[in-house]
Amino acid sequence: MRYSSIPTAQSVILHCKAKGVKDIVISPGSRNAPLTIGFTEDPYFKCYSVVDERCAAFFALGIAQNTGKIVAVVCTSGSAMLNYYPAVAEAFYSDIPLLVISADRPSYRIDIGDGQTIRQENVFKNHIGYQANLKQDVSHATTTIQKFGEQLLSAKKTVEEQQKDINTFNSAELQNAIDYAVNEYAPVHINVPLEEPLYNTEEYSCVYPTVKEEEETIPESCSKLDDFASIWNTSTRKMILVGVNKPNVVEQQFLDEVAEDESVIVFTETTSNIHHSTFFNSIDSILAPIEKSENKEELFTALKPDVLLTFGGLIVSKKIKHFLRTYKPKHHWHIDGKKAYNTFYSLSHHFKVDTNTFFNAFLDKTKFVDSTYYAKWSKVKLNYEEKREAYLKTIPFSDMLAFSQILPSIPDGYQVHLSNSSTVRYAQLFPLKNTLKVYCNRGTSGIDGSTSTAVGASIYNKKPTLLVTGDLSFLYDSNALWNNYVKPNFRIIVINNSGGGIFRILPGQEETENYKTYFETAHNLEIENLCNMYNVDYKLANDENTLNQHLEDFYKESDKAILLEVKTPRIINNKILLSYFDFIS
Incomplete structure (x- = not known):
């Protein structure tokens, strides 16, 4: 097995391996050669070669989306990295753990007129979870650094002492970045400055980074629900709206229980991966006819929920957004372990737990409420389903x-x-x-x-x-x-x-x-x-x-x-x- 002779490149590979980052999507290039050598020479990693960086990043995002595990993308310096941005933004808003590793030119090569040199540090700053800007090695290509980047060398320390400090700093940043991606389900960026020669290798690693063990996480809990349950139990119109969800995330028993309550209607989207025979899976087919109705004000008022409970990711339907922004619920509660968007400008509480944890604690405190809310809109649903079939024949x-x-x-x-x-x-x-x-x-x-x-x-x-x-x-x-x-x-x-x-x-x-x-x-x-x-x-x-x-x-x-x-x-x-x-x- 071969290692790159550059210490920082070795450290990146060893940290990825220690943290279980197995899938590595590489776009061919020269500046990232030390990283490519390290990943492809180690049989632990499953490496993929995808030339187009934009495609490579989305390819990696797809793996992470499907497996739920962190996936790395590796590219050369310059404009190559900018092609990652669409996938980085998608990962940021979709909570997908994407590890972006960009090779960079040394700082003294930036803004002097060299090709493929751009200001790479913090380039994703508005759509990234963590940014790790690693320090350049001084034990590698020392003569070149003395000639062009003297400012990187310390007069008070030897090259060996300074390199030890660099190894310690880089190791800590790598640990922080990868841990953040894993724990927060977010994209992170690791920028790696590398000086030539880039292709030299050695049989043994020259760095031995200390990797901290993962701390045992405390299971989430959901308490102090009595006041919310009281509101729920006295409301005759409750709407649950479900956005993007991974398949098989929400336990069916909770969905079945919610479905029995006559005061609840559940709107689902195709991307929600939530199913029940009583749920409304074509939101626009409910709302569009109301928009065209002469008595739309009366109908929209009848549909307006007292309580809106949301979970899952972003909503597709523009009509439900417009409706809930115009006819705002008295209470909007969102369930998510990480974040809550004020999509309808009425968010009143964020339950910062996963959906199953919430329902497990909350449903025991609720009771069914007599209401015509579900029955009324169920008739509307049956009507449009029949008419949809008739329309398709015409x-x-x-x-x-x-x-x-x-x-x-x-x-x-x-x-x-x-x-x-x-x-x-x-x-x-x-x-x-x-x-x-x-x-x-x-x-x-x-x-x-x-x-x-x-x-x-x-x-x-x-x-x-x-x-x-x-x-x-x-x-x-x-x-x-x-x-x-x-x-x-x-x-x-x-x-x-x-x-x-x-x-x-x-x-x-x-x-x-x-x-x-x-x-x-x-x-x-x-x-x-x-x-x-x-x-x-x-x-x-x-x-x-x-x-x-x-x-x-x-x-x-x-x-x-x-x-x-x-x-x-x-x-x-x-x-x-x-x-x-x-x-x-």
Whole structure:
């Protein structure tokens, strides 16, 4: 086994190993060679080579999202590291432990006109959990430092003494950074200045960092709930709204108990991975008809909760946000062990525990309340479900009809990744099987990185992975397929409406050349050509019959990944969606 001859590079590798950081996503480069050597030479690590840094970071995020464990990304100096930023921001808002390790030039090489030298320290400062700016070794390339970076050397200490201090400082920073990522489920950044020569190696390590043992954590508890239970037990209208959740996080027994209370309605999103026959899984189908109603004020007032209880991550539905911001609940309580966003400008309490801990303590103190709240809105739910089925029989082939065919076709147990924009919003309109595990990058809700995230998430997933995405999101992240880790059971469905179809739904769209070019971004790109380049099997559906035919074979075992392109008309999709809300009204 070989080690880099640079002490700090050795220290980074040894700390990662000691802390159980096993998955390392490396983008090729020169300045990060000492780190690459260290990780790839040690069989403990599972290393991946992903050239495009933006894809690499989302690929790593997908692994971490799926496993819940910290994953490292390693890149060279300069602009390479800036390509990590979209995934870093997503990890920051989605509480995903991402370890960003960037190689850097020595401080005396910055701002002198050298290539690939930027100010890397603290570059992620607004969207990072912890920043560790390591110190440059002085025992390595000492002659060069004496010539160009004399300010790094101390007149009061020998090089050996100073190097010992540097080792101690770097070791402490590495410990703090990795511990923070693990304990806080957050991205952290470790910046590593490295001087040439970069490729020299030795058989034995020259640093022996002290790694502190993890302190035993005290189990969370939830006390002083009597006052909250009193409010709950005297309220006849209680709404539970569930955002992004990992699959199988919340114990079903608590959900079943909540479902029995007539004074409670539970709104879930596709990304919540929460299921019960009495829950409302298409929020917009409740709210859109009210918006169009002549007596909307009366209906919205009847829906307005006394108590709003939320848990999970960010909310997709704009309509529920608008409703709760306009018709604010008297009490808004949020359950989360880390943070609580004041999404509806009415947050009154943050229960800083996990959801199961809260329900385990709280539900014993609650009682069922006589109320017509659930019964009233359950009738509305049954009505729109019946009308939705009737509406689907009246519409031509379109985005909405395609989703109504695709979502029920997904086999049990699949891991399903949804891209943002139109895809996740269409998925919100239909129920999904409770055996599916649904993911979507809702931290920043960007279209960048959806494919890369899904590919990364598939690595450790025994069941197949399906990505459902729009054409712009797929094309934007097409380099996601530029690696050797796309599994044969990986499936992609691209809904291609030849542009950013969601902009046709938003207010202000006009049928002009400027609109088509700068908002909708209409295009005629051939996705089949990308499939040929990346050795992915390609299928095309452009009507209801061919889609059904392809879906019959699409999920069967194969020798390589398969992409199914579903071409829908560019012009009519928005009219069909908006007419749906008119129809169920």
